[in-house]
Amino acid sequence: MISVKHLTKCYGEFTAVDDLSFEIDEGHVYGFLGPNGAGKSTTMNIITGCLSATSGQVTIDGHDIFEEPKEAKRAIGYLPEIPPLYTNETPEEYLKFVAEAKGLKGKEMDRQIEGVISQTRIQNVRKRLISKLSKGYRQRVGIAQALLGNPKVIILDEPTVGLDPIQIIEIRDLIKQLGKNHTVILSSHILSEVQAICEKVLIISGGKLIAFDEPEHLEKSLAGSNEILFTTEATREEVEEVKSLLGEITEVSYRETQDGLLSVTMKTDSDDIRGISRKLSMEFAKREKALYELTSKKANLEDIFLELTEAADPADVPEKDSEQVKADLRDMEISGLEEIGGLEKDETDEEEYRNKKKQEEEEKTE
Numbered sequence: 001m002i003s004v005k006h007l008t009k010c011y012g013e014f015t016a017v018d019d020l021s022f023e024i025d026e027g028h029v030y031g032f033l034g035p036n037g038a039g040k041s042t043t044m045n046i047i048t049g050c051l052s053a054t055s056g057q058v059t060i061d062g063h064d065i066f067e068e069p070k071e072a073k074r075a076i077g078y079l080p081e082i083p084p085l086y087t088n089e090t091p092e093e094y095l096k097f098v099a100e101a102k103g104l105k106g107k108e109m110d111r112q113i114e115g116v117i118s119q120t121r122i123q124n125v126r127k128r129l130i131s132k133l134s135k136g137y138r139q140r141v142g143i144a145q146a147l148l149g150n151p152k153v154i155i156l157d158e159p160t161v162g163l164d165p166i167q168i169i170e171i172r173d174l175i176k177q178l179g180k181n182h183t184v185i186l187s188s189h190i191l192s193e194v195q196a197i198c199e200k201v202l203i204i205s206g207g208k209l210i211a212f213d214e215p216e217h218l219e220k221s222l223a224g225s226n227e228i229l230f231t232t233e234a235t236r237e238e239v240e241e242v243k244s245l246l247g248e249i250t251e252v253s254y255r256e257t258q259d260g261l262l263s264v265t266m267k268t269d270s271d272d273i274r275g276i277s278r279k280l281s282m283e284f285a286k287r288e289k290a291l292y293e294l295t296s297k298k299a300n301l302e303d304i305f306l307e308l309t310e311a312a313d314p315a316d317v318p319e320k321d322s323e324q325v326k327a328d329l330r331d332m333e334i335s336g337l338e339e340i341g342g343l344e345k346d347e348t349d350e351e352e353y354r355n356k357k358k359q360e361e362e363e364k365t366e
């Protein structure tokens, strides 16, 4: 459904997306996970045709996004991180505007608008000004506009950011529902969110793809990082002796506690944490050495995420200054408008482009 090959995006000297390649099949919910600045939004903006690439290829449903943008974009519904909503309109008016921009007409347009209103459950606010809606309802309106035209792929950039816990649950449920009829790609830096909703996870860091698998498979691949932790009055030599009797321990680390005890972390490939813990406590009992605070920790997606992404040195990633953030916001709004309004965008020089847009905006307000 989506094929990304050797995609690279440079902002001046800085490479935000670095030779990224992956394939997205039809009919799953994919999580696009990465720490701040990993390149998620940049990748999504390129896939959705809102941003040019420095090199590489992206095809959507068989259409090259750079060569056949209209056909490729028809297959995608996009909710950017900042939804391009017109806050002085009602959801109904706004959806009609988007539907027309997407080329829908007459009865088919009315049918689709009613369909997305009911699917995103915004019936009760359809005639209220968007400026008066809660963030959760605005997000629903944003999803509703993405669904118009019945695209095969729905791309959602950080759809739950800024929502309260109840709104988060509601939006996650809605995304799961969408996954039944669409291929959904959801970008997030929240691990639990991806775990809760997605069937497959792409992890990106420093613009590179570092893992792509089902959450359970990723967890299994880190089985060697299951940990047994305890504090003991035994000496290191005694712990080493017990360790050699246990087998299946791949790594041991020690730390002296303030009260003269030894805090020990043992890593194991085995899933039988209980069996190992039992044997361990028996061996220390035989030696009349007390154990305190015996616990275990199974590797989870969070560990994988940390392990895989910690290699990327945050110092390599330039901080966005406030001007940059404002410029990004402007870009996102403009990209959203382009999606529905068809503005021309010369992206060969981002800085030049931004200055041009800023000047245009200033001229408009004068």
Ligand SMILES: Nc1ncnc2c1ncn2[C@@H]1O[C@H](COP(=O)(O)OP(=O)(O)OP(=O)(O)O)[C@@H](O)[C@H]1O
Binding pocket: 011, 014, 016, 034, 035, 036, 037, 038, 039, 040, 041, 042, 043, 189, 317, 318, 319, 320, 328, 350
């Ligand atoms: N227009 C731009 N000009 C220069 N650098 C940019 C621009 N847009 C993004 N970047 C940089 O590219 C990198 C990737 O940014 P991007 O917004 O794609 O990351 P992200 O994974 O979506 O992060 P977040 O979760 O914080 O939104 C960051 O280091 C960012 O500062």
